[in-house]
Every structure is written in C-alpha cells, then in structure tokens.
Amino acid sequence: MTAARQDVSDARRIVVKIGSSSLTTAAGGLDADRVDALVDVLVKQDGRQIVLVSSGAIAAGLAPLGLTGRPRDLARQQAAASVGQGLLLARYTASFARYGRRVGQVLLTTTDTSRRAHYRNAYRTLDQLFAMGAVPVVNENDTVATDEIRFGDNDRLAALVAHLVKADLLVLLSDVDGLYDGDPARPTSSRVPEVTGPGDLAGIELGRAGRAGVGTGGMVTKVEAAGIANEAGIPVVLTAASQVADALSGAATGTYFRPTGRRATGRLLWLAHASVPRGAVVLDAGAVRAVTERGGSLLPAGITGVIGEFVAGEPIELRDESGRAIARGLVNFDARELPRLLGRSTRELARELGPDYEREVIHRDDLVLLRA
Ligand SMILES: Nc1ncnc2c1ncn2[C@@H]1O[C@H](COP(=O)(O)OP(=O)(O)O)[C@@H](O)[C@H]1O
Numbered sequence: 001m002t003a004a005r006q007d008v009s010d011a012r013r014i015v016v017k018i019g020s021s022s023l024t025t026a027a028g029g030l031d032a033d034r035v036d037a038l039v040d041v042l043v044k045q046d047g048r049q050i051v052l053v054s055s056g057a058i059a060a061g062l063a064p065l066g067l068t069g070r071p072r073d074l075a076r077q078q079a080a081a082s083v084g085q086g087l088l089l090a091r092y093t094a095s096f097a098r099y100g101r102r103v104g105q106v107l108l109t110t111t112d113t114s115r116r117a118h119y120r121n122a123y124r125t126l127d128q129l130f131a132m133g134a135v136p137v138v139n140e141n142d143t144v145a146t147d148e149i150r151f152g153d154n155d156r157l158a159a160l161v162a163h164l165v166k167a168d169l170l171v172l173l174s175d176v177d178g179l180y181d182g183d184p185a186r187p188t189s190s191r192v193p194e195v196t197g198p199g200d201l202a203g204i205e206l207g208r209a210g211r212a213g214v215g216t217g218g219m220v221t222k223v224e225a226a227g228i229a230n231e232a233g234i235p236v237v238l239t240a241a242s243q244v245a246d247a248l249s250g251a252a253t254g255t256y257f258r259p260t261g262r263r264a265t266g267r268l269l270w271l272a273h274a275s276v277p278r279g280a281v282v283l284d285a286g287a288v289r290a291v292t293e294r295g296g297s298l299l300p301a302g303i304t305g306v307i308g309e310f311v312a313g314e315p316i317e318l319r320d321e322s323g324r325a326i327a328r329g330l331v332n333f334d335a336r337e338l339p340r341l342l343g344r345s346t347r348e349l350a351r352e353l354g355p356d357y358e359r360e361v362i363h364r365d366d367l368v369l370l371r372a
C-alpha cells in the first residue's frame with residue numbers, strides 16, 4: 001500500500017457513488033447480481049458509516065415504460081426516473097435485507113446542499129440514519145430537478161454529499177478502473193494512479209460517457225467531482241465497481257485524487273464551484289466593501305443594476321462596477337421585482353410595500369466570496 005492512501009484505510013465516514021453503467025445489464029434494466037455484489041462489500045465495512053449515492057433510476061425505468069434508449073427530453077427522463085427509482089430502491093432494500101440491514105431513500109437537488117434550512121434538514125436526516133444503522137441511498141430528485149436546479153450528474157452530487165456529511169473519503173465507482181491518460185479503449189492509454197492537483201490533469205483527454213445511453217457525464221464530471229471534494233479536504237478514489245473492496249481497503253487500485261484544500265466548513269461549496277449563475281447584480285463601492293470586508297448581507301440600497309432573468313432562490317453573481325465578479329449568492333427576489341427597490345432602504349420599503357420587503361436581497365449566510 002502506498003503511504004498516500006493511509007487516509008483511505010483510516011476513513012470512517014465514506015460516500016460511495018456508483019454510476020448507471022455499473023448497475024445495468026447490457027440489454028438494459030437493473031442487474032440484480034451487480035447490486036448484490038456491491039452490497040456484499042458495503043455491509044462488511046465494520047466500524048464505517050457509508051452513504052451510497054446511486055444512479056440508475058432512469059436506466060431502470062426505460063424497459064418498464066417500453067423505452068428502448070434514454071429519451072432526449074427531460075419530461076420522459078423524469079418519468080423514467082420516477083418509475084426506475086422505485087425499482088432501484090426496492091432492489092437495494094432486498095439486497096441489504098439479506099444482511100438484516102435497512103436502507104433509507106434520500107432524494108436531493110442542488111439547492112438542498114446550499115439552502116440553510118434544507119442543508120440542515122438533509123444533514124440531520126443522514127446523521128439519524130447513521131445513528132439507527134440504516135444505509136442512506138441518495139439520488140438526485142429527478143421529479144423536481146429542472147435544467148436550472150439539477151446537479152446534472154450524480155458525480156458532483158456525490159462530492160457535495162461528501163462535503164455535507166463531512167466524509168473522510170469519496171469513492172467513485174464506474175465501468176472503467178480509473179482515470180486514463182487518453183481514451184481507455186485505446187491500447188496506448190494507461191491508467192493514472194494518482195492525481196496530486198489540477199496540474200497533473202494537463203494533457204489528459206477527458207471523454208464523455210462510454211456505453212451510449214447509459215452513463216451521462218463521462219470522465220469530465222468525475223474529475224470535476226474529485227476537484228470539488230479535494231478542495232474540501234476529502235480524498236477521492238475512482239475505480240471500477242468490481243474493485244470496490246480493494247478501493248475501500250486503501251489498496252493501490254484505480255486513481256487516487258489527493259486532497260488539495262483544507263476541510264471546508266461552510267455549506268456553500270456548490271455555490272462557489274458547481275452552480276451556474278442565472279444573472280447578476282451590480283454593487284456600488286459601499287456595498288462591495290460591506291460584502292467583502294464586513295461580512296454583511298446585500299441590501300437593495302447598494303445595488304445599481306440588475307442583469308438577467310433569475311427568480312428568487314437561484315444563484316446569481318455579485319459584480320463590482322467594473323464588471324468583476326466578487327461573490328455568488330442565493331437571491332431572495334425575482335429579477336423583475338428588483339429595479340423598483342434599488343437604492344432604497346429596507347425600512348422605507350417595508351413601510352411602503354409591506355413587511356415582506358424588509359428582507360435582504362442576499363443574506364450573508366447565502367453568500368460566498370470568490371477568490372480575487
Ligand atoms: N480519460 C478517460 N479515462 C477513463 N475513462 C474515460 C476517459 N474519457 C472517457 N472515459 C469514459 O467515461 C466512462 C465513464 O463515464 P460514465 O459512462 O458517465 O460512467 P458512470 O455511469 O459510471 O457515471 C467510461 O466508460 C469511459 O469510456
């Protein structure tokens with residue numbers, strides 16, 4: 001075992017993510033044997049707490065709905081996920097029951113990992129499931145996830161969940177046994193055993209998903225997810241589902257991504273790294289200072305412009321008057337509501353428009369500063 005993987009063998013709280021490609025048969029549909037093989041390993045991790053992030057809902061729902069491939073439109077993908085998620089959970093429930101273990105279904109969207117109340121609730125539920133010995137099985141809440149709020153892939157969801165539960169390790173399982181320096185189907189490509197930072201990725205060809213119609217993100221989203229976890233101080237092992245026992249033991253399998261940052265405490269990792277801002281507000285110099293130097297909330301009085309078509313709850317950028325992005329935050333108003341509020345004090349607005357207008361445009365707890 002290489003010294004670098006001591007943190008893997010020592011890890012107590014672990015997020016394991018498995019992709020659709022590792023759970024389905026070549027003909028499509030869930031592969032019960034592969035689910036059982038994974039569960040056989042997970043139940044043997046004595047003294048460890050495991051969160052399983054499992055894809056496969058859409059893939060599992062295709063055949064029962066008479067679909068021959070992954071539909072292009074979101075509505076039919078969501079319908080397939082709705083049918084497939086039940087089947088997926090039923091499969092995990094039966095598989096863990098062989099060992100007398102319970103599973104708990106946890107469906108999340110991006111906003112759940114950053115909105116204060118949702119974040120706390122999700123954390124509390126997961127923590128309680130651990131305390132009661134049940135295994136949380138997480139997936140994206142495909143029914144309510146739209147283009148704006150979906151993670152888009154479960155790799156990043158897994159990284160954010162690892163951050164949420166303060167995991168010591170993230171394991172990404174796929175149908176390929178690690179990151180390759182080129183297309184893994186080419187005989188000249190070789191596995192990268194370790195990534196020590198973004199510099200090691202220069203020149204590596206990151207392709208899209210392998211088996212058409214099954215996986216979604218390919219290597220791009222896995223490497224992004226590893227980066228998010230690493231920045232939060234969490235080591236990552238990427239390997240094939242068939243290697244999960246070795247990966248969890250700290251053996252030199254797959255690709256190990258070394259943590260680059262310190263353990264982050266905030267809940268706003270997603271906002272800084274994985275969100276797509278839906279618009280922006282422009283701040284005057286006083287508001288820039290309030291936000292960057294004094295840790296204040298953003299009030300209507302300090303805003304001089306509104307850009308884009310966002311709605312309340314979405315992530316937006318905060319820009320200074322030169323157009324530089326200084327922060328991101330979850331906005332409390334729709335873009336169309338803001339112009340008449342600008343430059344005015346919250347007290348004045350509350351008097352004129354009602355107490356609902358006393359709220360900040362962005363609360364300081366929903367705001368993350370970007371590095372200069
Ligand atoms: N540089 C690379 N190294 C390894 N795999 C790669 C690379 N580029 C593209 N891939 C492809 O990424 C696929 C895994 O992604 P995906 O199908 O989305 O998996 P999953 O369903 O497990 O999330 C592999 O099957 C592989 O063909």
Ligand SMILES: N[C@@H](CCC(=O)OP(=O)(O)O)C(=O)O
Binds near residue numbers: 020
């Ligand atoms: N929520 C979707 C996740 C899709 C997804 O990210 O798939 P994958 O690239 O196989 O991890 C599902 O369960 O089908």
